[in-house]
Every structure is written in C-alpha cells, then in structure tokens.
Amino acid sequence: LKLQKIELLGFKSFADRTEITFNGEGVAAVVGPNGCGKSNISDAISWVLGEQSPKSLRSGRMQDVIFSGTPTRKATGLAEVRLTMLDPEIEFAPAIVRDDATPQNGDHGYRAAARSGEIPGVITVARRLFLSGESEYILNGRPCRLRDIQEIFLGTGLGPDCYAIIEQGRIGQILSAKSYERRALIEEAA
Amino acid sequence: LKLQKIELLGFKSFADRTEITFNGEGVAAVVGPNGCGKSNISDAISWVLGEQSPKSLRSGRMQDVIFSGTPTRKATGLAEVRLTMLDPEIEFAPAIVRDDATPQNGDHGYRAAARSGEIPGVITVARRLFLSGESEYILNGRPCRLRDIQEIFLGTGLGPDCYAIIEQGRIGQILSAKSYERRALIEEAA
Amino acid sequence: TQKQFSEAFTAINANFQETFRRLFGGGQGFLRMTESEDPAEAGIEIVAQPPGKRLQNVLLLSGGEKALTALALLVAIFRHKPSPFCVLDEVDAPLDEANIGRFTQLVEEMSRTTQFILITHSKRTMNIAPVLYGVTMEEPGVSKIVSVRFNAPAVAESVAEAAA
Amino acid sequence: TQKQFSEAFTAINANFQETFRRLFGGGQGFLRMTESEDPAEAGIEIVAQPPGKRLQNVLLLSGGEKALTALALLVAIFRHKPSPFCVLDEVDAPLDEANIGRFTQLVEEMSRTTQFILITHSKRTMNIAPVLYGVTMEEPGVSKIVSVRFNAPAVAESVAEAAA
Numbered sequence: 069l070k071l072q073k074i075e076l077l078g079f080k081s082f083a084d085r086t087e088i089t090f091n092g093e094g095v096a097a098v099v100g101p102n103g104c105g106k107s108n109i110s111d112a113i114s115w116v117l118g119e120q121s122p123k124s125l126r127s128g129r130m131q132d133v134i135f136s137g138t139p140t141r142k143a144t145g146l147a148e149v150r151l152t153m154l155d156p157e158i159e160f161a162p163a164i165v166r167d168d169a170t171p172q173n174g175d176h177g178y179r180a181a182a183r184s185g186e187i188p189g190v191i192t193v194a195r196r197l198f199l200s201g202e203s204e205y206i207l208n209g210r211p212c213r214l215r216d217i218q219e220i221f222l223g224t225g226l227g228p229d230c231y232a233i234i235e236q237g238r239i240g241q242i243l244s245a246k247s248y249e250r251r252a253l254i255e256e257a258a
Numbered sequence: 259l260k261l262q263k264i265e266l267l268g269f270k271s272f273a274d275r276t277e278i279t280f281n282g283e284g285v286a287a288v289v290g291p292n293g294c295g296k297s298n299i300s301d302a303i304s305w306v307l308g309e310q311s312p313k314s315l316r317s318g319r320m321q322d323v324i325f326s327g328t329p330t331r332k333a334t335g336l337a338e339v340r341l342t343m344l345d346p347e348i349e350f351a352p353a354i355v356r357d358d359a360t361p362q363n364g365d366h367g368y369r370a371a372a373r374s375g376e377i378p379g380v381i382t383v384a385r386r387l388f389l390s391g392e393s394e395y396i397l398n399g400r401p402c403r404l405r406d407i408q409e410i411f412l413g414t415g416l417g418p419d420c421y422a423i424i425e426q427g428r429i430g431q432i433l434s435a436k437s438y439e440r441r442a443l444i445e446e447a448a
Numbered sequence: 449t450q451k452q453f454s455e456a457f458t459a460i461n462a463n464f465q466e467t468f469r470r471l472f473g474g475g476q477g478f479l480r481m482t483e484s485e486d487p488a489e490a491g492i493e494i495v496a497q498p499p500g501k502r503l504q505n506v507l508l509l510s511g512g513e514k515a516l517t518a519l520a521l522l523v524a525i526f527r528h529k530p531s532p533f534c535v536l537d538e539v540d541a542p543l544d545e546a547n548i549g550r551f552t553q554l555v556e557e558m559s560r561t562t563q564f565i566l567i568t569h570s571k572r573t574m575n576i577a578p579v580l581y582g583v584t585m586e587e588p589g590v591s592k593i594v595s596v597r598f599n600a601p602a603v604a605e606s607v608a609e610a611a612a
Numbered sequence: 613t614q615k616q617f618s619e620a621f622t623a624i625n626a627n628f629q630e631t632f633r634r635l636f637g638g639g640q641g642f643l644r645m646t647e648s649e650d651p652a653e654a655g656i657e658i659v660a661q662p663p664g665k666r667l668q669n670v671l672l673l674s675g676g677e678k679a680l681t682a683l684a685l686l687v688a689i690f691r692h693k694p695s696p697f698c699v700l701d702e703v704d705a706p707l708d709e710a711n712i713g714r715f716t717q718l719v720e721e722m723s724r725t726t727q728f729i730l731i732t733h734s735k736r737t738m739n740i741a742p743v744l745y746g747v748t749m750e751e752p753g754v755s756k757i758v759s760v761r762f763n764a765p766a767v768a769e770s771v772a773e774a775a776a
C-alpha cells in the first residue's frame with residue numbers, strides 16, 4: 069500500500085478543501101511556523117483511520133475537530149478527511165484478477181478493497197462528522213462501518229493506537245508506558 | 259541574592275568534584291551532546307534546595323542520585339551538592355550591620371543567613387546523601403534541618419515545586435496542570 | 449492571606465497580558481478565576497488567543513503555542529516576584545526560529561534583574577549568552593564542565609561542536 | 613496466538629539490538645519479558661546501555677537518549693512488519709546535531725520500503741526530504757498547503773523561512 073493523497077475539508081484549521089499529494093515513497097517533510105496546522109495533518113490521518121478518542125486528537129469532544137471559525141470566518145458544519153491509497157500489486161495486475169473482488173486466502177484486508185475500488189488498485193477511505201454528532205465512514209465511495217475500515221488496515225500498523233503515527237511530544241511515551249502496554253505494541257505487529 | 263557557584267560531588271554523572279562558577283547576572287548557556295549531564299545540573303539545584311520527591315529528579319529512589327559507577331569506575335558512596343549565593347546588600351554593608359545576625363523585621367529569610375555567613379554576604383547551602391539513606395543539610399558550614407533551608411528561600415520562588423526551575427519537557431505542564439495547581443503557583447509568588 | 453493572593457493575581461494577570469502580546473506579536477492572553485463558592489478554593493483558568501485566531505482553551509493550542517503561553521505566564525510571575533535565578537531546560541525545543549528570536553529577546557531583557565541558566569541545543573539561543581558552559585563525557589559516563597568565556601557569537605558554534 | 617507473539621518478539625528484539633547500536637554508535641539495547649505466571653500476561657521491559665555507561669532502567673536516560681531508544685524500538689517493529697507509511701511529528705526536537713544525523717540516515721534507508729512524513733523545524737532533517745510541504749496561515753487561523761519540489765538542500769532553508 070502507498071499513500072497517494074490526503075484531502076481535508078473543515079477539519080480543524082483546514083477550513084477550505086485542501087489536497088496534499090504524495091509521490092508514494094521516500095521522505096516528505098512538513099514545515100511551517102508554530103501553530104500553522106502541521107500537527108493537524110497528523111491528527112487528520114489518525115482520525116480517518118478510525119481514532120475514537122477526542123483526547124488523542126488534542127480535543128475535548130469529537131466535534132472540536134470541525135473548523136470552529138476565526139474572527140473573519142464562520143465555522144463550518146462538517147469535517148471531512150479522505151485518504152487515497154494505492155495497492156501497486158493490483159494496480160498493475162492483469163484484468164482478470166481485478167474482476168474477482170472476493171477476498172482470497174491469505175490476502176491482506178486491503179487487497180479486496182483494492183480490487184473493488186472505482187479504479188482498480190486504488191482505495192479511498194473517508195470519514196465525515198457533522199456538528200449534530202452524526203458521523204459517516206466511506207470506503208471507495210460507498211458508506212461503510214468503522215469495523216470495515218479497521219479490518220482493512222488490520223495488521224498493517226495503521227489504525228488507532230498504532231505504531232505508525234507518533235504524535236508531537238509523545239516519542240518518549242513508548243518507553244514510559246507500562247510493560248503490558250508495550251506488549252500490545254508487539255502484539256499489533258505479530 | 260545572586261548565584262555564584264555550584265559544586266557537585268558524586269551527584270548522578272558528576273563522579274568527581276566539579277565546580278561551576280557564575281558571574282551572578284546575565285544569561286549563561288549550558289550546552290553539550292545528548293546524555294552528557296546537562297539536566298543533571300538542573301536536578302542538582304532542585305535537590306540542594308530541598309526537593310523531596312525522587313520522581314521529580316527522574317529517579318526511582320533518592321539513592322539513585324548517587325553516582326552508580328561505569329564499566330571502568332566504581333560507584334561512590336555519597337552525593338553532595340553545594341550552592342554558594344551572594345547577598346549584595348550585605349556584602350557591601352558597613353561592618354556594624356554585619357555583626358547583628360538576628361533576623362530583623364521585614365527581612366527576607368536569607369538576610370539573616372547572609373549576615374551570619376563565614377564571609378558576610380555569602381550564603382552556602384549544601385546537601386549530602388549517603389548510600390545508607392542518611393542525609394544531611396548544611397547552612398554556612400553548620401548542619402541544619404531541611405526546614406531551615408526552606409525558610410531561607412521562602413517567597414523567593416526557589417525551593418521544591420518552584421516556578422524558577424523548569425525541567426526538560428515540562429514547559430507545557432504549567433498549562434495542563436489542574437486549575438487549583440495553578441493557584442499554588444500564584445500563591446507561591448503572593 | 450486572601451488579600452495578598454488577589455493582589456498578586458491582579459498584578460500577575462496584568463503582566464501576563466503584556467508578555468503574551470509581546471511573545472506572540474499580538475493577540476491576547478489572560479487569567480480568569482474559576483467559579484467557586486469559597487474564593488480561597490477557586491482555581492485559575494488560562495485563556496489564550498494567538499493573533500488572528502479565536503479565543504480558545506489552551507489545550508487546543510499547538511506544541512509551540514503552548515510553550516510560548518507557558519513562558520509568558522512564567523515571565524509574568526517573575527516580573528511580580530523576581531527570583532534570584534531561573535533554570536530553563538530546553539524550553540526552546542518546540543519553538544520555530546521566529547519565536548526563538550522573541551523568546552531570547554525577552555530573556556535578555558529580564559536578565560538585568562534575574563540570572564538565567566539556559567540548557568539548549570539551539571545555536572540561536574546560545575548566541576545571547578555571554579558565557580557558554582560545555583558539558584562533556586570525555587570519560588564515558590562521567591560528566592565534566594568545560595567553561596568558555598567569549599563575546600563573539602560565532603564561537604558558540606565551535607564550542608557546541610567541540611563539546612559534542 | 614502465543615506462538616505468533618513469541619516469534620514477533622524474538623524478531624523485533626533482534627532488530628532492536630541492531631538498530632540501537634546503530635543509532636547510539638555503540639552500546640546495547642534489548643527487550644526482556646517480565647516475570648509472570650501466565651506467559652500471555654507478561655509485559656515487556658526495555659533495557660538500554662548507551663556506549664560507555666552502565667546497564668540501566670530506561671527512565672534514568674536523558675531526554676535525547678530516551679527519544680533515540682524509542683526510535684530504535686519503533687524502527688525494530690517496522691523492520692518486522694512494515695506499515696505503508698509512517699508519520700513522525702517533531703521526534704527530532706530533543707536530539708543534538710550528531711544524533712539528528714544518525715536518525716536521518718536511518719530514515720533515508722528505511723524510506724525504500726516505507727513512506728515517511730516528517731513534521732520538523734530542523735533544517736538538517738529537512739535536507740533529507742526531496743519534497744517539502746510548507747503549511748502557512750496567510751489568512752490568520754486558516755491553514756493552506758504550499759508544496760515545493762526541489763532537490764538542492766539549500767532551497768529548504770528559504771522555503772522554511774518563507775512559510776514562517
């Protein structure tokens with residue numbers, strides 16, 4: 069799997085639709101002054117992958133992730149984040165493999181999703197939250213449950229409490245965690 | 259009061275007697291690679307001013323502050339830190355003021371100590387800890403109690419939990435503390 | 449006593465408002481007593497509004513904004529009751545270049561009444577210190593102090609490297 | 613299952629020992645299962661010994677040493693089970709220049725199988741990224757992305773300033 073694009077709309081300080089395209093490999097650096105919105109991007113990625121705890125998103129209630137306005141801008145009523153990922157093995161796979169969307173033995177959770185995408189090999193995962201508290205998860209353009217998203221990323225290190233996203237100031241936490249919490253880290257990767 | 263000198267012996271990574279002399283004003287920067295002992299200096303200052311919690315000194319038990327040896331050096335049996343401070347008002351005061359060591363009305367706690375120092379105007383505060391767990395406090399060369407040291411620095415912002423020493427990684431804590439804990443910060447300075 | 453406390457609170461709050469505006473180059477920050485039956489029990493709430501943003505709870509601030517707000521409060525307390533010295537251990541780590549500049553300017557000014565001991569890895573912060581104390585572990589596991597007096601900032605670079 | 617867990621533990625522990633030695637330029641680090649009646653309940657202990665120092669509890673390490681040890685563990689897990697991407701938010705903040713160098717070298721190497729997104733204020737870390745995404749708030753309170761593609765490290769300096 070490769071991360072191709074992140075789209076944010078009304079998520080924290082990203083009031084307008086914002087798109088960040090990655091080239092799928094190597095190192096990308098995110099820079100800018102204090103308070104400009106860098107960590108909000110990392111929060112957006114954890115959120116769309118299913119993060120359920122407002123505290124891990126530095127928020128009081130989940131609705132705190134919706135753009136709350138500035139002195140010159142009104143708040144929005146909705147926060148939406150969409151991740152686009154590529155599964156290179158399917159992308160270049162011959163046509164017959166693509167038509168068979170049922171998961172095959174030993175397949176990763178995301179393989180089936182990649183086959184059934186609007187464009188074969190491309191998986192889009194999105195999450196929406198309305199001010200009313202109503203929330204939606206969307207997989208390849210179709211509404212789904214949180215469980216469906218969690219299942220796709222099972223065992224890839226992505227998902228809530230995963231080792232693949234290290235929040236600001238929390239690199240030392242891995243060491244000060246309790247010994248049974250560290251066990252969970254290894255179990256996730258087992 | 260001005261900080262003139264810190265002397266460390268057997269305190270954490272300072273195995274040998276080490277002296278750091280300050281010029282009493284302005285800004286001094288402490289630099290060096292990761293793990294070389296910079297934060298140990300800040301721990302030494304909190305410790306000699308009466309810090310009672312091993313956890314605030316990044317230690318499990320208080321004896322953890324005693325130099326525990328390296329592959330090529332034996333552990334020491336004692337940790338000692340001494341602070342030398344100057345009270346400029348006494349230092350340059352005429353002789354008659356100096357002879358009267360009894361605290362006068364409205365005097366800071368440290369004024370009396372400054373008068374009675376071996377050298378008028380100079381206060382030395384020291385703390386020792388033996389492996390046995392025995393600990394001593396020393397004021398101007400004479401054994402004293404922890405209370406005596408705490409009384410000297412009362413109201414100067416120095417002493418345990420004071421606002422004058424900010425440990426590594428804890429600058430954000432002032433904000434995340436509970437609102438009644440912040441009250442204590444203001445009370446200390448009232 | 450309660451009277452002393454509220455005098456200190458008022459003075460420190462006024463200092464905080466001024467220092468916040470200086471460190472952030474605008475916006476506003478202030479302290480508020482929380483509601484409580486017994487005034488002696490009431491806690492303190494910190495309200496911060498960086499320039500161009502809404503008034504918000506300090507917990508929504510970014511890492512750098514939190515550090516800067518906390519420094520503004522610290523300086524506000526110092527202004528009311530200066531302590532003989534102040535030790536700051538890598539408080540500049542979360543700050544960007546521009547905010548390190550504002551922070552060091554403020555420290556330089558306050559160092560006329562309070563002695564500052566700054567533990568830092570930032571060259572920009574080192575530059576404001578007339579004296580640099582290098583800590584080394586030439587003998588592994590054993591710390592020693594190498595003190596350097598200098599005035600030209602350029603020397604800071606080579607001492608920090610040498611101590612490495 | 614317990615079998616899968618102990619296989620993962622053994623593999624990750626071997627990776628950790630190797631990565632620790634690389635990041636610290638020596639010394640040793642390893643994982644140990646804590647004592648427990650029921651193996652499925654046992655926790656994990658991390659033992660770290662920076663070069664020239666005694667074996668000690670990770671809590672006695674310095675700020676930078678802790679960050680480096682945690683990064684070594686993270687990389688050890690990644691080596692065993694690479695995840696499609698990894699987001700690291702200012703993990704280089706407590707590191708000195710030499711350790712930032714070792715950290716960035718390791719990330720560059722691993723970026724062949726895993727995509728890294730590094731949020732940073734350090735010019736040295738920016739230099740290893742072929743692509744730099746500047747985040748700005750030209751309109752106060754509203755974030756926008758300015759993406760820059762470049763190869764010459766020198767450009768990193770001016771983009772970071774421009775985004776400030």
Ligand SMILES: Nc1ncnc2c1ncn2[C@@H]1O[C@H](COP(=O)(O)OP(=O)(O)OP(=O)(O)O)[C@@H](O)[C@H]1O
Pocket residue numbers: 079080081100101102103104105106107108109132133134135136137236498501504508509510511512513542753
């Ligand atoms: N729901 C929201 N609506 C509008 N703005 C928000 C919302 N939630 C957070 N913010 C803003 O986002 C800003 C913080 O952004 P972020 O933490 O991403 O900064 P950063 O670039 O990581 O900065 P630093 O370098 O200091 O870590 C805060 O100033 C806050 O005002």
Ligand SMILES: Nc1ncnc2c1ncn2[C@@H]1O[C@H](COP(=O)(O)OP(=O)(O)OP(=O)(O)O)[C@@H](O)[C@H]1O
Pocket residue numbers: 269270271290291292293294295296297298299322323324325326327426589662665668672673674675676677706
């Ligand atoms: N009782 C002790 N005996 C010997 N060494 C000790 C003792 N306690 C702590 N140390 C050593 O001190 C080191 C940590 O020092 P310190 O935290 O001061 O580093 P630092 O210079 O602040 O580094 P950083 O820049 O990473 O914050 C540890 O590596 C530890 O081995």
Ligand SMILES: [Mg+2]
Pocket residue numbers: 106107236510511512701
């Ligand atoms: Mg941030």
Ligand SMILES: [Mg+2]
Pocket residue numbers: 296297426537674675676
């Ligand atoms: Mg330190």
